[in-house]
Amino acid sequence: xxxxxxxxxxxxxxxxxxxxxxxxxxxxxxxxxxxxxxxxxxxxxxxxxxxxxxxxxxxxxxxxxxxxxxxxxxxxxxxxxxxxxxxxxxxxxxxxxxxxxxxxxxxxxxxxxxxxxxxxxxxxxxxxxxxxxxxxxxxxxxxxxxxxxxxxxxxxxxxxxxxxxxxxxxxxxxxxxxxxxxxxxxxxxxxxxxxxxxxxxxxxxxxxxxxxxxxxxxxxxxxxxxxxxxxxxxxxxxxxxxxxxxxxxxxxxxxxxxxxxxxxxxxxxxxxxxxxxxxxxxxxxxxxxxxxxxxxxxxxxxxxxxxxxxxxxxxxxxxxxxxxxxxxxxxxxxxxxx
Amino acid sequence: xxxxxxxxxxxxxxxxxxxxxxxxxxxxxxxxxxxxxxxxxxxxxxxxxxxxxxxxxxxxxxxxxxxxxxxxxxxxxxxxxxxxxxxxxxxxxxxxxxxxxxxxxxxxxxxxxxxxxxxxxxxxxxxxxxxxxxxxxxxxxxxxxxxxxxxxxxxxxxxxxxxxxxxxxxxxxxxxxxxxxxxxxxxxxxxxxxxxxxxxxxxxxxxxxxxxxxxxxxxxxxxxxxxxxxxxxxxxxxxxxxxxxxxxxxxxxxxxxxxxxxxxxxxxxxxxxxxxxxxxxxxxxxxxxxxxxxxxxxxxxxxxxxxxxxxxxxxxxxxxxxxxxxxxxxxxxxxxxxxxxxxxxxxxxxxxxxxxxxxxxxxxxxxxxxxxx
Numbered sequence: 001x002x003x004x005x006x007x008x009x010x011x012x013x014x015x016x017x018x019x020x021x022x023x024x025x026x027x028x029x030x031x032x033x034x035x036x037x038x039x040x041x042x043x044x045x046x047x048x049x050x051x052x053x054x055x056x057x058x059x060x061x062x063x064x065x066x067x068x069x070x071x072x073x074x075x076x077x078x079x080x081x082x083x084x085x086x087x088x089x090x091x092x093x094x095x096x097x098x099x100x101x102x103x104x105x106x107x108x109x110x111x112x113x114x115x116x117x118x119x120x121x122x123x124x125x126x127x128x129x130x131x132x133x134x135x136x137x138x139x140x141x142x143x144x145x146x147x148x149x150x151x152x153x154x155x156x157x158x159x160x161x162x163x164x165x166x167x168x169x170x171x172x173x174x175x176x177x178x179x180x181x182x183x184x185x186x187x188x189x190x191x192x193x194x195x196x197x198x199x200x201x202x203x204x205x206x207x208x209x210x211x212x213x214x215x216x217x218x219x220x221x222x223x224x225x226x227x228x229x230x231x232x233x234x235x236x237x238x239x240x241x242x243x244x245x246x247x248x249x250x251x252x253x254x255x256x257x258x259x260x261x262x263x264x265x266x267x268x269x270x271x272x273x274x275x276x277x278x279x280x281x282x283x284x285x286x287x288x289x290x291x292x293x294x295x296x297x298x299x300x301x302x303x304x305x306x307x308x309x310x311x312x313x314x315x316x317x318x319x320x321x322x323x324x325x326x327x328x329x330x331x332x333x334x335x336x337x338x
Numbered sequence: 339x340x341x342x343x344x345x346x347x348x349x350x351x352x353x354x355x356x357x358x359x360x361x362x363x364x365x366x367x368x369x370x371x372x373x374x375x376x377x378x379x380x381x382x383x384x385x386x387x388x389x390x391x392x393x394x395x396x397x398x399x400x401x402x403x404x405x406x407x408x409x410x411x412x413x414x415x416x417x418x419x420x421x422x423x424x425x426x427x428x429x430x431x432x433x434x435x436x437x438x439x440x441x442x443x444x445x446x447x448x449x450x451x452x453x454x455x456x457x458x459x460x461x462x463x464x465x466x467x468x469x470x471x472x473x474x475x476x477x478x479x480x481x482x483x484x485x486x487x488x489x490x491x492x493x494x495x496x497x498x499x500x501x502x503x504x505x506x507x508x509x510x511x512x513x514x515x516x517x518x519x520x521x522x523x524x525x526x527x528x529x530x531x532x533x534x535x536x537x538x539x540x541x542x543x544x545x546x547x548x549x550x551x552x553x554x555x556x557x558x559x560x561x562x563x564x565x566x567x568x569x570x571x572x573x574x575x576x577x578x579x580x581x582x583x584x585x586x587x588x589x590x591x592x593x594x595x596x597x598x599x600x601x602x603x604x605x606x607x608x609x610x611x612x613x614x615x616x617x618x619x620x621x622x623x624x625x626x627x628x629x630x631x632x633x634x635x636x637x638x639x640x641x642x643x644x645x646x647x648x649x650x651x652x653x654x655x656x657x658x659x660x661x662x663x664x665x666x667x668x669x670x671x672x673x674x675x676x677x678x679x680x681x682x683x684x685x686x687x688x689x690x691x692x693x694x695x696x697x698x699x700x701x702x703x704x705x706x707x708x709x710x711x
Contacts, residue, residue, distance in 0.1 A: 087557075
């Protein structure tokens, strides 16, 4: 008891950082990665019929676990709502946040989070029923708007309507499903959230052809992984796992051919460095030489993750759009592996 | 002139009872008396029947007539029928029940659940066969259950983060109910104590618990605790939840029991004292049996509330039945079937809560002594 009390006082005195030994050491000692995900978001995080987690963000959790621990199944998922996610991360109850989280100034600087890049570029849009005859978001004067609380969309909406001097009535909801019920029941005229979310929601309607997504995209929503302030080694790992997945697509490495390409050094020195057949990038991160091979083998490259979870062949049906590689006119771009 | 063949004569007091007049008995009488006794009631009856007619047939069509029971995904469901898509619930039924509990080990949860009935039988019914010996089993049940669920000592260990679904609701609910009652009684007695130290501790505890929402306590337990524990200490999340839920329920129960204690007339305490009973004797033999009996509805009320509050664990990232339902709803193959999920979960909670309230009625009838205090 006394020891606990002293420890508590000590922890408070040191500024109450929960994990002081470094997250990487903690994760290795624990033998599992605690990954904070959405408690349910179509295409990004959900459970399948065996209770296994699946989705775009979940695949990144698996890739991280594969890179750090060599096994994509060694993940403990920690579902969080929009309001609880940062508290859970900052209290040390989770190691990394892969949960469609928008990178903003205040979150980065004031909430003491460390954003590690962007794994999905999104933007906020509006969806209305066709029979309202609305052609543009500027026609929405006096509309009631379904919106999730605790998100950047809430703030963007207030900004946008203030700038355009139009009035609206917010209908706050806790999650996507609640908004979906509300707009179907006519309790709000408009549903606003990230365009990916709108498309995913519309795909679940019985009459998707009767709903339009308005042309205005009113915000930038760069979604990406988040770690705690002050653990630079761990932040590097998360950032470069994300980059490795992206580089794999640029370099034509897939889930299927990664083992063959990693078997021996090839002609492309960047591939060799990424897959650990040349140099020791993994060692610099404090990881195994085959960190990137393990990650890619677990979930595939960026394009594969995208198409498997949210691409045009899935019910969510999203185009690559901004998330195409920079060589294809998109924004996805990784710093070089050298 | 009298007709002897139709009119029999009876000695006074031997005439057999005749059936009541047709309009004063049976279904017609019941309808007239209960539904059509005045113009207001006729109006209300018509309104009620109309409301039922509006609600019941469409619901029946949706839930049964047009419902789809087997399909591979939502779009197939919708092409097969306009009603509910129970195929989704059917596919997800096992994870709603067991959560992430490993499939090969699920028999253990079933054994635990079956043993639960053996264990609570002697506690709930006094005509249980071999009640004395069975009671010993009941006392050891929490340990047996913990061993079966967590593993170790010959069983494969299962982490508490793999608990989920209905299993989690039941674990949290039953643990809370079992441990909060004794703690609550002790707190209630402490609050009525003559000793200032005991009284002040009990009052501050109860008032703190009652002044703070359960969500806050759970959130505190899940995220704030790690700020206060030494780095590297890990304290099982489910354990923290169980402790918080138990403390929360005992704070409320203490007040319910205190209400019962106050309803006992002064004379009962004095009678116990005058017989030379010590404090615990007089409580155990005279006061508590009467106080608890009149507190039954309040106690069961708290239990039912506690059981429904177990769904709040989703706030701190544990997946109870409702949480499993929500994360399943986000599966792109099935997304959008929330009515089916929420209705199934409501049915499950109704069954448990209804059973609890029926048992409390049974207990009240059994303990009815005929004189009210």
